[in-house]
Structures are given as C-alpha cells and as structure tokens.
Amino acid sequence: MSKQTRLEIIRDFETQIVYARTFFPMGATGIKLRDGVATPSGPALQQALAIWGPAVKPGDPAHLSYVQIKDDHIHFDINGGPVHRKKWYEHIQVQGANGTTAQMGPNEAPQNPHGTYLDVYFDKYVPEMTARQLRDLLLPVLDFNARNKEEAYLDTVPPKVKTAILAHQVLVGMNSEMVVHSRGKAPKKVREKDGETEYEEWIYGEPPQDVDFVRIVGDEVIRVETMRVGGQKIVRTEKEVILEKPDKDTEAKQEDRPPNAPSLRRPGEDSENAPKPSDGISPVPVAPPVDNPGPGQQTPQQGPGDTVNGHK
Numbered sequence: 001m002s003k004q005t006r007l008e009i010i011r012d013f014e015t016q017i018v019y020a021r022t023f024f025p026m027g028a029t030g031i032k033l034r035d036g037v038a039t040p041s042g043p044a045l046q047q048a049l050a051i052w053g054p055a056v057k058p059g060d061p062a063h064l065s066y067v068q069i070k071d072d073h074i075h076f077d078i079n080g081g082p083v084h085r086k087k088w089y090e091h092i093q094v095q096g097a098n099g100t101t102a103q104m105g106p107n108e109a110p111q112n113p114h115g116t117y118l119d120v121y122f123d124k125y126v127p128e129m130t131a132r133q134l135r136d137l138l139l140p141v142l143d144f145n146a147r148n149k150e151e152a153y154l155d156t157v158p159p160k161v162k163t164a165i166l167a168h169q170v171l172v173g174m175n176s177e178m179v180v181h182s183r184g185k186a187p188k189k190v191r192e193k194d195g196e197t198e199y200e201e202w203i204y205g206e207p208p209q210d211v212d213f214v215r216i217v218g219d220e221v222i223r224v225e226t227m228r229v230g231g232q233k234i235v236r237t238e239k240e241v242i243l244e245k246p247d248k249d250t251e252a253k254q255e256d257r258p259p260n261a262p263s264l265r266r267p268g269e270d271s272e273n274a275p276k277p278s279d280g281i282s283p284v285p286v287a288p289p290v291d292n293p294g295p296g297q298q299t300p301q302q303g304p305g306d307t308v309n310g311h312k
Contacts, residue, residue: 001126006069012131013076014067019059019143019152026055028082030117031141038141055079055116057177059153062142065115072122074134079115118142153181160241170214173241174221179214186214 001009022038024031025048032039040048056062056078066077120137135144146152154162157178164171165182174182179202186202193199199222202214208229215223220243226234 001069001128005128009069009074009129009131009134010067013064013134016064016144018062018064019146019149020056020062020141021058021139021143021152021156022141023049023054023058024056024062024078024116024118024141025049026052026082026114026116030082030119032119032121033138033141034121036137036140055114058156059149059181061149069126072125074120074126076118076120077115078117081115081117150181158241158243161243164241170212170221170224171240172221172224172236173239173243175219175243176216176221179216179221183212183214 022031023045025040025045029040029048029052062078063080064076064078065080066075068075118138118141120134138144143152143155146155154165157165161171161174161178164174165178168182170179170182179186183204186204188203190201190203191198192201197217199215199217202216203211204214205211207227210229211227213223213225213227214221215225222237224236228234
C-alpha cells in the first residue's frame with residue numbers, strides 16, 4: 001500500500017462512529033478478521049466474554065479511535081483500545097529551578113481502558129485498496145451503513161426474529177436481548193423457582209389491558225403467557241425460533257461420538273490433535289496384563305508365540 005493510500009485510509013476511518021455486528025471482548029483478546037472469518041468465535045469467544053466482559057455488543061456504536069497500517073494487517077482500536085494511550089502533552093515534563101519535575105496534563109491516574117481492537121489480516125502484505133473496498137471487508141464485524149443502533153442490531157438477527165421485533169412480538173426461543181429490542185425493558189420482573197429450575201418472569205402491561213408474562217430461563221424465553229382483557233388465557237411453550245448456539249460444533253462432535261467409545265487420546269492430549277486410524281474405525285481396547293498368569297495365559301514379557309507351561 002502506497003504512502004498516499006495509507007494517509008487516506010487513516011484519515012477516512014479514524015474517529016468514525018460505526019455499529020458492531022458481533023461481540024467484541026474487552027481487553028487484549030480483540031477480534032481478528034481474515035478472509036471474512038472472525039476469530040475467536042464459538043466457545044472461545046464466549047469464554048473471553050465471560051472472563052473480560054463485552055466491550056461492544058451487536059448493534060452497539062463503536063468508535064474507531066486509532067488506525068495503524070502494518071506489514072500484513074490493519075489495526076483498529078475500538079472505544080479507546082485495550083491499552084491507555086497518552087496524549088502528546090502527557091509525555092512532556094518540565095523541570096524547575098529547584099530540581100522539581102512537573103508532569104504536563106492531568107495528575108490523576110488514567111482510568112482502566114474498557115476498549116478493544118480489530119486486526120484485519122491479508123496474505124503477506126496489505127494491498128492497495130480504496131476506503132469503500134476496506135468497508136466491504138469489514139462488513140462481517142462492522143456496519144458502516146446503519147443509520148441507528150436499532151437498524152444495526154436488526155441486521156444481525158434471523159429474519160423471523162427481525163419480523164417479530166418490528167411487530168413488537170416475543171417468540172419462544174428468543175434471548176433476553178431480543179426481548180428488550182422487541183418490547184423494551186420490562187416494567188416489572190419477578191424471580192421464581194419451578195422445582196429445581198430458577199426463572200425470571202418479565203411482565204408487560206397492566207389490567208384492563210392485555211398482560212404478557214415472558215418466562216426466561218438462563219437467557220432463553222421458554223414460555224409466553226398472555227392474559228386478554230376478556231379473561232382469555234393464551235400460553236405458548238413450543239419453541240418458535242431456534243437460535244444458532246455458539247458451541248454447536250462442539251456439541252455436534254459430542255453427539256456423533258457413541259457412548260463408551262474407545263479413545264486413542266493419551267492423558268492430557270487434546271481431542272483435536274489425537275491420532276486417528278486411517279480407516280476411521282477405533283481399535284478394540286487391549287485387556288490389561290495379568291500379574292499371575294495361569295495355564296495358557298501370557299505374561300507381560302511374553303509374546304503370542306512364546307511357550308507358557310509347555311503350551312503355545
């Protein structure tokens with residue numbers, strides 16, 4: 001990338017306000033984008049969010065506070081980035097006649113940064129491109145076309161959920177954030193327990209109007225009960241939308257594995273890197289050696305063709 005293009009890219013993107021299309025974990029994890037695929041994702045992303053918390057959620061505005069073009073990738077600091085960057089005047093020190101040193105800028109310690117970052121990787125080097133082409137590359141994680149937060153969020157959900165949110169309806173299977181976008185924050189919430197299952201009841205409306213009771217377990221709507229003005233009661237418990245789980249690949253691998261199947265994995269070895277037979281069929285597990293062999297049995301030191309008590 002030429003020097004002129006670098007300056008144009010930095011001038012065009014730095015300080016822009018865009019909208020996120022995915023979760024960005026807070027701190028030094030960040031998001032890496034290569035060939036349209038963002039990492040971490042799935043369980044790795046959920047773990048980072050659980051440890052550090054989200055810096056930006058889908059639909060949230062994201063401030064591109066710093067842009068740096070390196071050899072094989074472009075770095076974007078989002079919402080201040082994971083590391084506090086000093087202003088130019090904070091690097092200046094003034095020494096007085098009596099030997100005292102004064103630091104320019106605010107004296108209070110900087111607050112902990114709550115931002116994140118995005119790295120966009122290319123093969124070998126950053127090629128020549130326009131700002132429009134770079135925006136298209138960033139589309140999987142950042143939305144430059146949304147006019148507001150609600151529009152940006154709706155572009156990240158399934159079509160059926162989008163239709164329901166626009167109609168202010170709650171579907172069984174939605175998560176709590178979808179419910180908030182559809183109906184707003186619940187005026188009243190009640191925590192209850194059904195056997196061993198704890199749940200929250202979000203209540204929308206008051207008599208003499210229709211009242212909706214939205215039951216949430218974990219982060220999923222499992223029941224929607226509507227009390228009509230005329231006394232009619234409508235209950236929906238069958239799942240109406242199935243959301244893609246972040247750890248679906250892991251669950252699929254666990255479901256494909258039959259119970260009590262033998263493993264070729266050594267202790268402490270990751271299942272992904274475990275050696276596998278060429279025909280994909282696991283061998284029959286070998287029985288443990290016998291300490292006191294009887295007639296016709298082999299000791300650990302004897303092979304299948306050795307003689308035991310005069311017998312083969």
